[in-house]
Amino acid sequence: MNVVNESPRRKELTRLAAHLFVQEGFDRTTVRMLAQEMGIKSGSLFHHFRDKQEILAAVIEEGTQNALTLARQALEECDDSAEARLHAMARAHLQTLLTDRNAHVVALYEWRRLDAAARDHLSHLRDAYEELWEQVIDEALAAGLIHGDRFLVSRFVMGALNWTVRWYDPEGPRKPEDLAHELVAMITPSARP
Amino acid sequence: MNVVNESPRRKELTRLAAHLFVQEGFDRTTVRMLAQEMGIKSGSLFHHFRDKQEILAAVIEEGTQNALTLARQALEECDDSAEARLHAMARAHLQTLLTDRNAHVVALYEWRRLDAAARDHLSHLRDAYEELWEQVIDEALAAGLIHGDRFLVSRFVMGALNWTVRWYDPEGPRKPEDLAHELVAMITPSARP
């Protein structure tokens, strides 16, 4: 078995699985469907993944890892101002949601289908990401850019952003950049004439 | 079969089903589990519901109907000011999410498991609810209470609110009233010293 190995083949299979999980849901996606999508027979699938659960974990890990990397990078590249950092996080978040959409939808909807071990491992990744947000929110609060309860504000913001996967249309006129700008404008009372 | 009938027994069964659907997810909840929770055998279940899908539809319809009723009532009872109406909607939304939690979690997570017919019927209910929100947001925009794009603001607000089911702890120190207040404060730039 190829369990630890992060072969390119496995990555490709993970990407295809994400697509099916979004379309059908994890439980409704059978190993035979997965195999067919991958162009192999169902038995061969277990050469790459120990079991079906592991495919789900791989999908979610991939997406979360990318989000974390992208957010860190965005924070390093942007200005030091609290507003710029807030903006950078929002933009990075929405860009990931766009480019890595399938993986993130799976992460949001099928999290509970993970077994205890995988959930434990992945929740650390997710927590690291959420801590980035709380840090940036803290800075914005300290700078007087926004006001309110640290915990509540960060939850509200992440809720507003994550919810976009339910309605955002990549083909539409609005770009991720626009959404990020609008969101920051909505929660910062500064921009008044 | 008791399909059209809205017997009290059926309502009680729907409530129990909602609980199981939240705990296990729709696909993982078997008709045998449902029957056991209801204290009957699996075959008897199909006396009350045509099939498993119909139980899901009943759960979601119940929750959405309640939310709509509560929101309309809240809007009738509150002050005419844009801020009061915004506040009333947020409070009503969060209260429903608290008292009818199971049904709403199911509506949010398992919507895609509905078949085409049920989804069509229920989306009208949901749209009616979302229109209430857009109306109140429009009023707040017109009153200069908030600023920005009508569509985006309402999506962001509903996202922030709906996301609460993922983290809100009814046993914790924060009341739905507090959340509503904090959210309105976050998006209205008025409350500055």
Next chain:
DNA sequence: GGTTTACACTAGCGCTTGCTTGGTTGATCT
């Protein structure tokens, strides 16, 4: 040149699934 390794195949086991069938019960109504 022989052995190992990666990847795929065929075949099917044991179990669970949603749902059906045919029949029983006890209360209600006429």
Next chain:
DNA sequence: AGATCAACCAAGCAAGCGCTAGTGTAAACC
């Protein structure tokens, strides 16, 4: 007293499920 009817049960069917066992094969390695 007989008929009706909602509510339930026991038994099981056909289909589909995740996963395993054993095998084949071409490339990579020593």
